Amino acid sequence: MKDTSHIPAQISLRQWEGRYRSLREAGLREASYGGPLQRHFAAGDYRLEQLRFDNSAAALRLWNFLLSETERLFAAKRAGKKIIATMKDLGTVPILAYALPETVAFYPDGTWWIPCVMRQSTRDLAIADAMGIDETFCPVRAMLGAFETNQHFPPPDLLVCSVGATCDDFSAIAQRLESRRHAIHWWEIPSRQGAREEEDVMFVTSELRRIAEKLAEVTGYELTNERLREAIAQANKVREKLNQLRQLVFTAPKAPLPALEMLIAEMLAIHYCSDRGETLAVLAELVDEVQVRIEMGEGCLPADAVRVFWVNPVADLRVMNLLEECGGRLCGSDFMFCHALDAIPTDVLPMEALARMALADPMVGPAGERARRIVRDAKLFGAQAVIVSRIPGASHCATEGTVIREVVSREAGLSVLEIEVPPVSDGVRAGLRTRLEALMETVRRKRA
Amino acid sequence: MICAGIDGGSRALKVVLFDHAAGRGGGGRGVLASAVRDQVVDHNALAEKTYQELLAQANVARSDVKRVIATGYARNLIKAADATITEITCHAAGVRHLCPAAMTVIEIGGQDSKLLRLDTGVGNGGGVRDFAMNDRCAAGTGRFLEMVASRLDTTLNQLGKLAERSTSPAIISSTCVVFAETEIIGLLASGVAREDIVAGVQHAIATRVAAMAGGRLDEPIVFTGGVAMIPGMREALAKALGKTVAMSPQPQITGALGAAILAGR
Numbered sequence: 089m090k091d092t093s094h095i096p097a098q099i100s101l102r103q104w105e106g107r108y109r110s111l112r113e114a115g116l117r118e119a120s121y122g123g124p125l126q127r128h129f130a131a132g133d134y135r136l137e138q139l140r141f142d143n144s145a146a147a148l149r150l151w152n153f154l155l156s157e158t159e160r161l162f163a164a165k166r167a168g169k170k171i172i173a174t175m176k177d178l179g180t181v182p183i184l185a186y187a188l189p190e191t192v193a194f195y196p197d198g199t200w201w202i203p204c205v206m207r208q209s210t211r212d213l214a215i216a217d218a219m220g221i222d223e224t225f226c227p228v229r230a231m232l233g234a235f236e237t238n239q240h241f242p243p244p245d246l247l248v249c250s251v252g253a254t255c256d257d258f259s260a261i262a263q264r265l266e267s268r269r270h271a272i273h274w275w276e277i278p279s280r281q282g283a284r285e286e287e288d289v290m291f292v293t294s295e296l297r298r299i300a301e302k303l304a305e306v307t308g309y310e311l312t313n314e315r316l317r318e319a320i321a322q323a324n325k326v327r328e329k330l331n332q333l334r335q336l337v338f339t340a341p342k343a344p345l346p347a348l349e350m351l352i353a354e355m356l357a358i359h360y361c362s363d364r365g366e367t368l369a370v371l372a373e374l375v376d377e378v379q380v381r382i383e384m385g386e387g388c389l390p391a392d393a394v395r396v397f398w399v400n401p402v403a404d405l406r407v408m409n410l411l412e413e414c415g416g417r418l419c420g421s422d423f424m425f426c427h428a429l430d431a432i433p434t435d436v437l438p439m440e441a442l443a444r445m446a447l448a449d450p451m452v453g454p455a456g457e458r459a460r461r462i463v464r465d466a467k468l469f470g471a472q473a474v475i476v477s478r479i480p481g482a483s484h485c486a487t488e489g490t491v492i493r494e495v496v497s498r499e500a501g502l503s504v505l506e507i508e509v510p511p512v513s514d515g516v517r518a519g520l521r522t523r524l525e526a527l528m529e530t531v532r533r534k535r536a
Numbered sequence: 537m538i539c540a541g542i543d544g545g546s547r548a549l550k551v552v553l554f555d556h557a558a559g560r561g562g563g564g565r566g567v568l569a570s571a572v573r574d575q576v577v578d579h580n581a582l583a584e585k586t587y588q589e590l591l592a593q594a595n596v597a598r599s600d601v602k603r604v605i606a607t608g609y610a611r612n613l614i615k616a617a618d619a620t621i622t623e624i625t626c627h628a629a630g631v632r633h634l635c636p637a638a639m640t641v642i643e644i645g646g647q648d649s650k651l652l653r654l655d656t657g658v659g660n661g662g663g664v665r666d667f668a669m670n671d672r673c674a675a676g677t678g679r680f681l682e683m684v685a686s687r688l689d690t691t692l693n694q695l696g697k698l699a700e701r702s703t704s705p706a707i708i709s710s711t712c713v714v715f716a717e718t719e720i721i722g723l724l725a726s727g728v729a730r731e732d733i734v735a736g737v738q739h740a741i742a743t744r745v746a747a748m749a750g751g752r753l754d755e756p757i758v759f760t761g762g763v764a765m766i767p768g769m770r771e772a773l774a775k776a777l778g779k780t781v782a783m784s785p786q787p788q789i790t791g792a793l794g795a796a797i798l799a800g801r
Contacts, residue, residue, distance in 0.1 A: 490750060503666050518609065519648070523669060526624035533625070533663045 096381055096388040098140040098346055098412070101129060104148075111145055119149060119366065121156035128155040134207040135512075140409050142349045142388060146370075146377035153361055153370050154352055155205075157194070158240050160362045164192045165242040170307045173244035175231075175272075176258045179323075179358040179428030180446040181248050184299055186364050187319035188309040195359035196247075197258070199240055200228040203511040204404045211237065219264055226257040226482040227403045227511045235270055246306045247272045248299055253279035253452035257482055273302050277446060280453035292443035300439070316438035322364055324431050329371040330357050331429055336378045338419045338469040342387025344378040347418035348408040351401060354421060357428045394531045395419035397471035397502075399462060399492060403479055404513040407520065411475070414524035415532075420469035422462050426450055455488040459495035466500055472531045474500075475524075478508040503530050538568065538596055539603050541626065541795025542583050542617060544610030547646030547678060548762060549573045550789045551586045553594050553601070554796035562633045569594040570789045575646075579610035587616055605795040609647065621798055623791045628652050628664045630794030631758050634785050639754035642745055642773060642781070643790070644763035646678040649741075651748050668748050676744035678763045680713050684737045687720050688730045696767020699735040706736030716740075738768050742776035753779060760784035761791075 099107060108116075108124045125148060129136045133155060141147060165171055172193040174181040185193035203213055212233025216222070221229045234240045249262045249272045266272045275295040278288055300311040309315075333353060337345045345353075353374055360367040381387065389412055396411060397420035411418065427448035433441045450458040466474060474496050476489045493504040505527045507520055537557065543550040552570045559566020569590045576582045583606075591598055606617030607626040614620075623645075631641045632654065641652040649670040655663045670676045685692050706728050708716055716737075723733055741763075757779055759770050764787035774781040784790050 497666065506668070519669075522609075522622050522624070526622040526664070526667060529622060529625045530664045530667070 094384075096344065096386050097143045098388055098409070099143045100140060101125060101136050104141060104143075107143055108148070111148070116145055119152070119369070121152050121160065122149065123152060125151055128152075132209055133205045134209060135205045135405065138406055139348065140346075142346050144377045146373040147345075147349050149373055150349060150352055150370050153363075153366060157198075157362050161192065161194055161241045164362070170246070171242060171244045172303070172306075173241075173247045174359065175247060175249040175262055176254050177248070177250055177358075178425040178449055178451065180296070180442055181250075181299060182359050183319050183323050183432075183442060184296065184303060184311060184316070186322070186360070187311055187315040188303060188307050191303070191307050191309070192362055193359065194241060194244075194362045196231045196234065196241065196244075197228050198355075198359065199231045199234040200226070200403060200511075201405070202230050202234065202240060203227060204406075208512060210239070212240075216261075219268070221261055221264055224481055225261060226255065226479055228258060229261050229481075230511075232261060232265055232268075235265055235268070246302065248275065248302070249273070250275055250277045252276040255451070255482060273299065275299055277449070277452050280447050280449075280457075285447075288447055289440060289443050292446055293439050296439050296442055296446070313438055316442075317434070320432045320434065320438055320441060322368075324434070326357060326360070326364070326368055326371065327429055327431055329368060329375060330354065333371060333375050333378060334421075334429070336375065336382060340378075340382050340387065342385070342391045343389040343393060343417040344381040344387050345374065346388050346408070347398070347411050347416075348405060349374075350418050350421065351405070351408055351423065354423055354425075354429075355401070358425050389417045390415075393417035394528045395470055395472045396527075397421065397462065397466040397469065397474045398423075399474060399476040400424055400479060402477050402509045403511040404509050407477070407507075407509050407513055410517070410520060411524060414521060415528040416473075416524065420465050420471045422450070422458070422465065424451060426461060426465075455491040456495060458488070459492040460499070462492060463496055463499045466496065466502060471502065472535070473527055474502050474504045475527070476504060476506045478506060480508055480510050503527060503534075537602050537800055538600055539605070539796045539799035540587065540590075540601050540616075541792040541797070541799060542587065542604065542606045542608075542611075542614050543623065543626070543789070543792035543795060544579050544583060544606060544608040544614055545575060545623075545645055545762070545791070546609045547575055547682075548788065549575050549579070549582050549586060549610075550608075550792040551583070551590050552789055552792040552796045553590055553596060554793065554800070556797075556800040559633070559797070562636045564634050564785055566633075567786075567789075567793065568596065570786070570792065572788050575610075579613045580615050583610075583614045584616055603799040605799040607791050607795040618799070621795060624650060624652060624664060624667050624669075626791045626794035626798060627760060628654055628794065629797045630790035630792070631760055631784055633793060633797055634790065635756065635758045635782065637756050638758040638782075640749075640757040642757060642759050643761035644676070644678060644741070644745070644759075644769070645761045646682075649676045649745055649748070649761075649763075651745065653752075653754065668750075670744065670748055676741050676748075678761075680716065680737065680741060681763060681766060683713055683717055684720065684734065687717060688724075688733065690730070692766055695734050695738075696769070698731045699738055699768040699772075701731040702729070702735035704732050705739055706732045708733075708736045708740040735768070735772075738772040739776065741769070742772040745773060746776040749777065753777060755779060757781045758784050760787040762788050764788075 182193040212230040215233035216229040606614040
C-alpha cells in the first residue's frame with residue numbers, strides 16, 4: 089500500500105489514534121506534555137470528538153500544548169512559582185510578568201472556550217448563572233465558574249485586569265468576580281484618541297509601572313529595564329515566528345495548515361499558554377512543517393478553496409472546520425489582537441514601548457481604524473471575502489460588524505458575511521452552513 | 537434542456553420543472569410545471585412524490601430531466617438532486633428571471649428572512665453581490681405570522697384583510713416570538729382590535745427587515761418568499777423602507793425556479 093502518511097490531511101480524533109501509533113513507530117520525539125490526543129477526550133474535552141485536526145506531528149504538539157495548560161499551571165504552583173492572572177489583556181501584562189523569575193502568567197479569559205471544548209459538561213456556566221451573569225453576557229462568563237471550582241487553574245497569586253476602553257460585559261464579569269473575594273489589581277486603558285496620543289502613552293506607562301510595583305511586591309523581584317528589555321525581545325521572537333507562520337499559510341497556493349490550528353496558534357501570541365519558551369518551540373515546529381508542505385506543493389485543502397479573512401475568534405472551535413467543509417480556507421485573520429502580532433519597539437524605554445503597544449489594541453480604538461487594518465491585511469493576503477464572527481453577548485462595540493462591512497465593501501470590494509457563533513453551535517449549524525456556503529457561491533460566481 | 541429545482545423550505549416544499557430553451561429571455565417563461573406542498577417530517581419522501589407528480593403532469597420522462605438541483609433548508613436530504621445550491625443563490629437567480637431589472641431581493645420565508653443585493657449584469661445570472669440574513673430571532677419570519685394567525689383565530693390569508701381595516705396599528709415591542717405572543721395576549725386582553733394587532737405585527741416584521749438593510753438598498757426592490765403572498769406585507773415593507781417594493785410574480789416558487797435555472801448552467 090502506498091505510504092500517504094506525509095500528505096497533509098484533516099483527520100478525526102479516532103483517526104489520530106492510528107496516526108499517533110504510526111508517528112511513534114517512525115520515531116516521534118515529543119515534549120513533556122506529549123501523548124495521544126485521545127487522552128484529553130478521556131479527561132473531559134468531549135468536543136474534540138467532533139473536530140477535525142491537522143495530521144502533522146507539529147499540530148499534535150500544538151494541541152497537546154494547548155490542552156495541557158491546566159496541568160502546567162498546577163505544576164507551576166506546586167513548584168512554588170507565582171501565578172499571575174492577566175485578565176482583559178491582549179498581550180501586555182504577560183510580558184511584564186514573564187520578565188520576572190519564577191513567575192507564570194495565564195489568561196483566565198481563555199476559559200471562554202471551556203463550555204465548547206468540554207461540551208458544557210462542567211458547572212462553569214451554571215455557576216455564572218447563579219451569580220446573575222447569564223447567557224445575555226459574553227461566554228467569557230465561564231471564568232466565574234472556573235475561579236469558584238479551581239478545576240481549570242490554581243488560585244492565582246495576583247489578578248490583574250484592565251478597565252476603561254474595554255468590553256462592558258467583561259468589566260461587569262470581573263467586578264462580579266471581585267465581589268466574590270477575588271481581589272483584583274485594576275489598571276486603566278483609555279480610549280485611543282489620536283489627538284492626545286502622547287498624553288495617553290504617558291498615562292498608560294504610569295499604569296504599567298503600577299502593575300510592575302504590584303508584581304514586585306508579589307514575586308519579590310524588581311522589574312528592571314534590563315529584565316523588561318529581555319522580555320520584550322522574547323515576545324518579539326514569538327511575534328516574528330507567528331508572523332512568519334501567517335505569511336506562509338495565508339499566501340501559499342494550497343492551504344498548508346487548517347484554519348482551526350491557525351486560530352489556536354495565533355492565540356499563543358497573547359498569553360503563551362503559560363509557557364513562553366515552549367510557545368516559541370511549538371510555533372517553530374509548525375513553521376518547519378508548513379515550509380516542507382509548501383516546498384512539496386502540498387496542502388490540506390483544494391487549491392480552489394475560497395480565500396477568507398476571518399474577524400474575531402469563535403466561541404465554538406467547530407466552526408473553523410465548517411469554513412473548510414463549505415469550501416473556504418483561512419487567508420488572513422483579526423482575532424482581536426492584531427496589535428500583539430506587531431513587533432514591540434526597542435528604540436524607546438521598554439515601559440513606554442509596552443504602553444504604545446497596549447494603546448494599539450484594536451479594541452480600544454474606533455471600529456473604523458480596525459476595519460482599515462482588516463482591509464490592508466485582506467489585500468495583503470489576497471482574501472476574497474471577509475467573515476465577521478459575532479460573539480453572543482460581547483459588547484465592546486455593538487455596531488462594529490456594520491462598520492467593518494461598510495469599510496471592507498467600499499475600500500476592498502469584498503463580500504462580507506456576519507455570523508453569530510454560540511459556544512456550542514450544533515443547534516444553529518444548518519443555518520451557519522447555509523450562510524457560509526452562500527458566501528462561497530457568491531465568491532466563486534464573481535471569480536468565474 | 538429540461539431541469540428541475542426542488543426547494544425544501546422549512547414550511548413548504550416547492551418543485552419547478554423548467555425548459556431552458558423556452559425560458560430564454562426571462563419574464564417567467566420556461567416553467568413547465570410547478571407545485572407547492574406543506575412540508576412534512578420526511579422531506580425526501582415528499583420531494584420524491586411531488587417531483588413524480590410534476591413529471592406526470594408535464595408529461596416529461598424522468599430521464600429527460602438533465603439535472604436536478606435542491607435548495608432550501610432540507611436541500612441535503614433530497615436524494616433526487618444531483619447537487620445542492622443555497623437558497624440565497626437560487627432566489628437571486630429566480631428573481632432575476634422573473635424580474636430582470638431587480639437589484640435587491642427581500643425574501644421572507646418560514647424560518648428566516650434574507651436581503652440580497654444583486655450585481656448589475658443581467659447576463660451574469662443575477663449573481664449575489666452581498667447578502668444578509670436575520671439570524672437572531674423568528675420575529676422577522678413567517679413563523680411569527682403563523683403564530684399571530686393562530687392566536688387571533690384566523691388564517692394567514694385573512695391576515696391582510698384584517699390589517700386593511702386597521703386604523704391604529706398596535707406597537708409590538710418584543711424582538712422574540714415567544715414574548716411577542718405574550719404581548720399579543722396582553723393587547724387582546726386590554727381590548728385592542730385584532731386588525732390593529734395584525735397591522736402592528738406586519739409593521740414589526742417590516743422594520744426588522746429594514747434594519748437588516750441598514751439603509752443601503754438599490755432599486756428596483758423585489759419582495760419574494762412565502763410571506764410575500766400575505767396581503768399587506770408588501771405595503772408594510774414599502775412603508776418601512778421608504779421605497780417602492782415590487783412583488784415577485786410567483787413568490788413562493790422563486791427559490792425552486794432559481795434552482796432549476798442554475799441546474800442548466
